[in-house]
Amino acid sequence: MFELEFMRLAAVAGAAAALTLSLLGVYVVLKRVVFVGLALANLATLGAATALALHWPVELTAMAAALAGAAALALLATPRRVPPESLVGWVYAASAALTVLLIAGSAGADNDAMRLLYGNVLAVTRGEVALLLGVAVVVLALHVVFAKRFVLVVFDPDAARAAGIAATAWTLLLYLTIGGATAAAVHETGALLAFALITLPAMSALLVTRGIRATFVTAAAIAVTCTTAGLIVSFMFDMPAGPFTVVLLAATVPAAALADRLRRTFSAGRQMRDS
Amino acid sequence: MPHDHPLLRFDAVSLGYGEVPVLRGLSFHICPGEFLGVVGPNGSGKTTILRAILGLLSPLEGTISRTGSPVIGYVPQRETIDTIMPVTAREVALMGRAPRVGALQRVRRADRDHAERALGLVGVTDLAPRLFRDLSGGQQQRVLIARALAGEPDLLVLDEPTNGMDLASEHSIVELLRALNRQHGLTVLLVTHLLPIVLNAATSILLIDRGRVLYGDADDVLDERKLTGLYEVPVTLGTVGGRRTLTVGTGEPPRV
Numbered sequence: 001m002f003e004l005e006f007m008r009l010a011a012v013a014g015a016a017a018a019l020t021l022s023l024l025g026v027y028v029v030l031k032r033v034v035f036v037g038l039a040l041a042n043l044a045t046l047g048a049a050t051a052l053a054l055h056w057p058v059e060l061t062a063m064a065a066a067l068a069g070a071a072a073l074a075l076l077a078t079p080r081r082v083p084p085e086s087l088v089g090w091v092y093a094a095s096a097a098l099t100v101l102l103i104a105g106s107a108g109a110d111n112d113a114m115r116l117l118y119g120n121v122l123a124v125t126r127g128e129v130a131l132l133l134g135v136a137v138v139v140l141a142l143h144v145v146f147a148k149r150f151v152l153v154v155f156d157p158d159a160a161r162a163a164g165i166a167a168t169a170w171t172l173l174l175y176l177t178i179g180g181a182t183a184a185a186v187h188e189t190g191a192l193l194a195f196a197l198i199t200l201p202a203m204s205a206l207l208v209t210r211g212i213r214a215t216f217v218t219a220a221a222i223a224v225t226c227t228t229a230g231l232i233v234s235f236m237f238d239m240p241a242g243p244f245t246v247v248l249l250a251a252t253v254p255a256a257a258l259a260d261r262l263r264r265t266f267s268a269g270r271q272m273r274d275s
Numbered sequence: 276m277p278h279d280h281p282l283l284r285f286d287a288v289s290l291g292y293g294e295v296p297v298l299r300g301l302s303f304h305i306c307p308g309e310f311l312g313v314v315g316p317n318g319s320g321k322t323t324i325l326r327a328i329l330g331l332l333s334p335l336e337g338t339i340s341r342t343g344s345p346v347i348g349y350v351p352q353r354e355t356i357d358t359i360m361p362v363t364a365r366e367v368a369l370m371g372r373a374p375r376v377g378a379l380q381r382v383r384r385a386d387r388d389h390a391e392r393a394l395g396l397v398g399v400t401d402l403a404p405r406l407f408r409d410l411s412g413g414q415q416q417r418v419l420i421a422r423a424l425a426g427e428p429d430l431l432v433l434d435e436p437t438n439g440m441d442l443a444s445e446h447s448i449v450e451l452l453r454a455l456n457r458q459h460g461l462t463v464l465l466v467t468h469l470l471p472i473v474l475n476a477a478t479s480i481l482l483i484d485r486g487r488v489l490y491g492d493a494d495d496v497l498d499e500r501k502l503t504g505l506y507e508v509p510v511t512l513g514t515v516g517g518r519r520t521l522t523v524g525t526g527e528p529p530r531v
Contacts (some may be wrong), residue, residue, distance in 0.1 A: 030357075031362050032357070032359070066432055093376075112422050121313075123383075147377055148370075148373065148376070148382070149373070149378050151362070151370075152373055153372050154360065155356070155357075155360050155362060155367075156351065156356050156370070157368065158351050158355060159349055159351055159422070160373065161329070161331055162329040162330075162331070162347060162349035162350070162351075163371075163373055163374040163426065164330075165373060165374065204320075206359075206361065209361065210406060211361055211362075211363070211501075212360065212361050212362050214361075214368065215361055229406075257522075271312065271412055
C-alpha cells in the first residue's frame with residue numbers, strides 16, 4: 001500500500017504529528033491540564049473554519065488562533081472565585097460552538113465539519129507534510145535543548161522562580177510549542193486525534209515506566225506505532241483512519257494499566273519469596 | 276547580635292498585594308552563620324515575607340537590601356510539589372544546579388558531583404536512584420533540602436519544612452538543619468507556624484502575631500513575659516536535658 005504516494009505522505013504526516021504531540025503530551029498530563037490540548041485543538045479548528053469562511057490561508061490562521069490561545073492560557077490569571085480549568089472549559093465551549101456556526105453557513109457544511117473535526121490524513125498534500133515536518137523539527141529541537149528547564153518549571157515552578165529562572169516565560173514557551181504543534185497537526189488529523197495524541201500515549205507511558213526519560217520515549221513509541229498501525233489497518237478494512245487510530249490509542253491505556261498491575265503483583269511475589 | 280554585613284536586611288518594610296499592606300514597618304536582618312526562625316500563625320503574613328525575601332514581591336514601603344547578591348536555596352512546602360512526575364531523588368537534587376547551569380549549557384560532571392555531595396550531606400545517598408514520589412515525607416523533605424544545597428547557597432530558606440510529619444521525622448529534620456547551621460556554617464531562615472520547631476535551633480527569632488512583631492536574639496525573644504504578652508496566654512519556658520521547653524497555659528484544667 002505504500003507504493004501509493006498519498007499513503008506515504010499520510011504515514012510521514014501521521015508519524016510527525018504523533019511524535020511531536022505525544023512528547024508534548026507528557027508535560028500536559030504531568031501538569032494536569034489535559035483539556036488544554038482539547039481547547040487548543042478546537043481553537044486551531046476555529047481558526048481553520050474562519051479561514052475557510054473568509055478565504056484566508058488555512059494553516060496560518062489555524063496556527064495564529066492556537067498560538068494566541070496558548071499564550072492566553074499560559075499567562076491569563078482567572079479570578080480567585082473560579083478555578084483556572086474553567087478558563088480552559090470556556091475556550092473549548094466557545095471555540096467549538098463558533099466553529100459549528102461558521103461551517104453551518106458554508107455550501108459543503110457537512111464535509112467541512114467532518115474534515116475539521118476528524119481530519120483526513122489520507123488527503124494530506126506535500127506542502128502540508130512539509131509544514132508538519134518543519135514544526136516538528138523546531139518543537140523537538142527546542143524541547144531537546146531546553147529539556148532541563150521545561151522539566152524544572154513543570155515539577156516545581158515556585159522553586160524555579162526563586163532560583164531566578166523565568167518560569168512564566170518557560171511556561172509560555174511550553175504552551176506556544178503545544179499550540180503550534182496542535183495547529184500544524186489538526187488540519188490533517190482533526191481535533192479528536194490531535195487531542196488523543198496529546199493525552200493517551202502520555203497516560204499509557206506514565207502507567208508502565210519508572211523514569212522521566214523512559215516516559216517520553218515510551219509515549220512517542222506508542223503514538224507513532226498506533227498512528228502507523230491505524231493507517232495501515234484502516235486502509236485494509238476501509239475505515240476512517242483518525243477514529244480508528246484514536247481507538248487503538250485508547251486501548252493502550254487499559255493495556256498499560258494491566259501491565260502495571262501484573263508487574264506489581266510479580267514484584268510483590270518476588271519480594272515475599274526473597275524474604 | 277552581629278549587624279555588620281547582613282546577607283539580607285529589611286528596613287521599615289511594608290508588604291502587601293496591590294495597595295493593601297499585610298505587614299507594616301517590618302525590620303529584621305540575617306547575618307552569615309545565623310539561624311533565623313520566622314514564626315507566626317497561618318494568615319499572619321509569613322508567606323508574604325518569604326515572597327519578598329525571594330525577590331518575588333516588592334515592598335510597598337521601606338527597603339530590602341542584600342549584600343553581594345546572595346544565592347538563596349529555597350525549600351518550598353512539600354505539599355506544593357506535585358509528585359506525579361517520575362523523577363528520581365538524584366534528578367531532583369540536580370535541579371538545584373539550574374541557576375548555575377545556563378539554559379543552553381549541558382550538565383557537567385562537577386554539577387553531578389555537587390548534587391551527590393548534597394544528597395550525602397542530608398544523609399540520603401542511598402535513596403538517589405529511587406523515585407521521589409516513592410519516598411516518605413521526611414525523605415522527600417531531605418531530598419528537597421539537598422536540591423537547595425546543590426546550588427551552593429549563601430542562605431537556605433525553608434517554608435514549613437516539618438508540615439504533616441510525625442514527631443520523629445520532625446525532630447530529625449530540625450536536627451539536620453541545626454547541624455547544617457552549627458557544623459557547616461550554613462545560614463538558615465526557617466518559616467514555621469510552630470514556635471517549638473525553632474526553640475532549640477534558631478539563633479534569632481522573628482515572631483508575628485495579629486500584626487504585632489517581636490524580633491531579636493533567641494535568648495532575648497524567648498522570654499516568658501514577652502511571649503505571654505504577645506500570645507495573651509501564660510507561656511512558661513524551662514530546660515530539660517540542656518534543651519529549652521515551652522509550656523502554654525496555667526496547667527489547670529479548663530472551665531467548661
